[in-house]
Amino acid sequence: MRNSDDLMQEWAALVPMWIKEMREGKNSVRKGLLDSVMLDVCGKVEGLSILDSGCGEGRFCRMLVERGAKYVLGLDLCEEMIEAATKLKSECDDYRLKNVQDLGFIENEIFDIVVSYLNQYDLQYFETNNREVFRLLKSGGKFIVANLHPIRSATGKWYRDASGKKLHVILDNYFDEGERHC
Numbered sequence: 001m002r003n004s005d006d007l008m009q010e011w012a013a014l015v016p017m018w019i020k021e022m023r024e025g026k027n028s029v030r031k032g033l034l035d036s037v038m039l040d041v042c043g044k045v046e047g048l049s050i051l052d053s054g055c056g057e058g059r060f061c062r063m064l065v066e067r068g069a070k071y072v073l074g075l076d077l078c079e080e081m082i083e084a085a086t087k088l089k090s091e092c093d094d095y096r097l098k099n100v101q102d103l104g105f106i107e108n109e110i111f112d113i114v115v116s117y118l119n120q121y122d123l124q125y126f127e128t129n130n131r132e133v134f135r136l137l138k139s140g141g142k143f144i145v146a147n148l149h150p151i152r153s154a155t156g157k158w159y160r161d162a163s164g165k166k167l168h169v170i171l172d173n174y175f176d177e178g179e180r181h182c
């Protein structure tokens, strides 16, 4: 498995393209599908304290602040993402460079909601992230996770006819466990 340093180098290289795509609203998966589901599941956020685990450049944190969240803490292990998020921060959101597999610096039971928006598939020890998140949540709080479905990490290769025409995508090895690279 890639270690966190290698993964962060990959993310750092993607940051300029990533920020452009996120801030111009060009990410169709988020804009056309996941944002509305994530916001629906969050429900009313006025006055709530929320943690965004793996916040990237802070897009979803800002959406929660716009909807009245009292405090949103965004954590990410990519320095360039945290710098970009911090540049747009308000009084209600804050960003810290942290590994979400080690949340020991946060007190118990202080968040109403923890969001993990397409972050857990990057984590080698996502169970640790789960355990820590449950420690940080207040009683009755919500942990909202958007993750990649394994169908997205099956072989993904095209099955073609003799002339090379694409017929369908091969979805073999759907349940195999292990590392995946995009």
Ligand SMILES: C[S@@+](CC[C@H](N)C(=O)[O-])C[C@H]1O[C@@H](n2cnc3c(N)ncnc32)[C@H](O)[C@@H]1O
Binding pocket: 004, 007, 008, 011, 022, 053, 054, 055, 056, 057, 059, 060, 075, 076, 077, 078, 081, 098, 099, 100, 101, 116, 117, 118, 119, 122, 123
């Ligand atoms: C697909 S992006 C999602 C960003 C953001 N949640 C969004 O939806 O725009 C995944 C993010 O997870 C971060 N990440 C990966 N491993 C991490 C770790 N161990 N601790 C904190 N952040 C991590 C990456 O730096 C990246 O910003």
